[in-house]
Amino acid sequence: MTITANPLIPREKILHFGLRNSDRIHYQLSPQELAAAAVLRGEAVYNDTGALVINTGECTGRSPKDKYIVLDELTRDNVDWNNFNQPIDSISFDRVFEEITEYLATKDMWVRDCYACADDRFRVNIRVITEKPAENLFAYNMFLRPSEETLETFRPNWQIISASGLKLDPRFCGTRSGNAAIISFKHRMILIAGTAYTGEIKKGIFTVLNYILPLEKDVLSMHCSANKDNDGNTALFFGLSGTGKTTLSADPRRMLIGDDEHGWTAEGVFNFEGGCYAKCIQLSEEKEPQIFHAVKPGALVENTRFFEGTNTINFDDGSITENTRVSYPLDFIDNAASPSVGNNPKHIFFLTCDAYGILPPVSQLTPEQAMYQFISGYTAKVAGTEAGVTEPKATFSACFGAPFLPLHPGHYAQMLGRKLKEHNAKVWLINTGWTGGPYGTGSRIKLAYTRALITAVLEDKLNMDESEIFPVFNFRIPKYCEGVPDQILNPANTWSDKNNFTEKSKSLAKLFTENFQKYADGVSSEIKAAAPARI
Structure with a gap:
């Protein structure tokens, strides 16, 4: 040639x-x-x-x-x-x-x-x-x-x-x-x-x-995935790496609008991109069938290795980097929406993988709490993900995408708050991490439970009339959801040492307030008032 x-x-x-x-x-x-x-x-x-399949050399991620x-x-x-x-x-x-x-x-x-x-x-x-x-x-x-x-x-x-x-x-x-x-x-x-x-x-x-x-x-730009049902009901999924954003937004019963970057106008949401850039470390047909089958002619795979003597990718091999990636056009996904636009969202999910085992598997947030959590952009890494990390480590990334935000996070949060009120959108904090104790003691919340909770929200079947207030963080949490054990809906019930749970809750709340100090001058008093209680 x-x-x-x-x-x-x-x-x-x-x-x-x-x-x-x-x-x-x-x-x-x-x-x-x-x-x-x-x-x-x-x-x-x-x-x-x-x-x-390519190797990107010295740089295997953003710098x-x-x-x-x-x-x-x-x-x-x-x-x-x-x-x-x-x-x-x-x-x-x-x-x-x-x-x-x-x-x-x-x-x-x-x-x-x-x-x-x-x-x-x-x-x-x-x-x-x-x-x-x-x-x-x-x-x-x-x-x-x-x-x-x-x-x-x-x-x-x-x-x-x-x-x-x-x-x-x-x-x-x-x-x-x-x-x-x-x-x-x-x-x-x-x-x-x-x-x-x-x-x-x-x-x-x-x-x-x-x-x-x-x-x-006057368009709110967002680092999130989005999908919609056949009636056009749209949902947004925010979350840092490892929280389940791609997994939970890829629902065969719903059409994928996009997996990473969107804008929210007065009329609805739209995808910025024409493709997906998915992590593929430990990719399997069983766990991520849509991404797995997108690895075909036209796709570009980065920094993976083959099984010895073959040209079959070993997706479990992270020896080059854990940040292995595959890019492919959006239409590689069977249920991709075309055009990639949706209505104003009814439900918005903030995903966090709380390795401390403190946060509930689902919480409903007030608009003010939503803006506070949006600016916080919290998740927690588990032990072993970084050298020297022996216990969970809190990570905060403003608006779930701090490295890409040229404006003050308060600007995006105020826009979000205005849109929540204009369109009566509900915001939910979803913990895909641990319960019954931190990583190493407790257990990871089952994916089936998380999916059941999100499905209940999307189908308006999660009864929040019978709910309770989760202490310290003041979130409203349900007492019942079909397909989910009642006990885990309030994580305090899953810890054997209730006093230890209370003390760890206070410690996590303190991390939130300490992190938020650098944004306090650029946000309203209503947002600051939505902080966890100082105990």
Whole structure:
């Protein structure tokens, strides 16, 4: 196979890329052509189901410390500058741009025009320019795909330029290390250098949308999955990694709107993306049949290993990274909604894996409690997930997506609170973690119980008229749910040492209040009043 530049792309269009002239530009290639090119170049192999498998090298995940936003007149007073939103000056951006364009001028370039936002009113056209064909396949999978007719007049609102093989000189470029992901709202451009982790492409645009949609369009951007039933009743699922967001939103009785990024308008919700980027560590047909069967031609699998002597993926092997991933178009899922939009949600689920065994398996939140918990974004890692962690460790990520939020979390929380009241949406805190004690003592809440609770909520069968107040956190919890033992609905009943449960509840509440202090100045008194009781 000989790879040649696509003759359909005119020379004048190449100049719009912002790159120096190159005779090796491959424009809008199909997934099959991109996969074949990646294999031919020795950058990928096929597995036994026909999916493309790559190794992203040194970077097997995002690098938050190497993510920057250009500090200029547009961002100076709007961005919540912090450890995730690090400023970089315009001179450094210009230098990185020159380094990248000079580097790519001698390379094959893979160019894709695509867009984000399934609601056409908020559509953002994107041009993605990558050094490797597999990275361009990722863009094909994850972004929405314009028609051939639309491409004739396509003009990008944003450009992503990725030079994954280029290592920057930090002293010259003003970066921390040789890799960087830099967003310039003035130039409407995302520059990526030194990392082949494809997630940087998708999360760069998510960060952009988290800025322009709330600030300019009054659309709440959300890091969540969404599904709906045949009558259009929509549900949202928020949760950090390991809480069950993908598992619980993938319901064969409901249509999947999207698994990760959505916007909420006055009329309803819409998916930002055109695909899924699922973790596949310990993936099995039994536990995750939809994801398992999506690993087929057109899918891109990252950082897995094969069983020795085969090209069959060993999904249990995390020796490269626990963050193994597969990307695929949304229509690889049988029950995917098309278009990927839904009505205003009736129910919203905040998922947490509480390894302390304190929180109830289901709690109904007031709007104020919902905003407080939204800003908190709590889960707890179990012992052994990080070096030196011997007992559960609390993790807080504002709005369940702190690394991607350019604005103050209070801005998103206030928008959420307003929408909850406008549309009378109910919010539920779901603990998919432990009960009867912390990790190592108690037991994990059975998935069947969690599914039964969520189903009862979605079918309006969870009786909250007969409920009680859960102490310290002041959540309202049910006394009965079909298919779930009454005893576990109040976790205090599952602990043998009730005094120990009370003390641990207070300790967890203290972690919440300590974490929330850094956001207190940017939120209303009503939100602050929804904190756990100080005992």
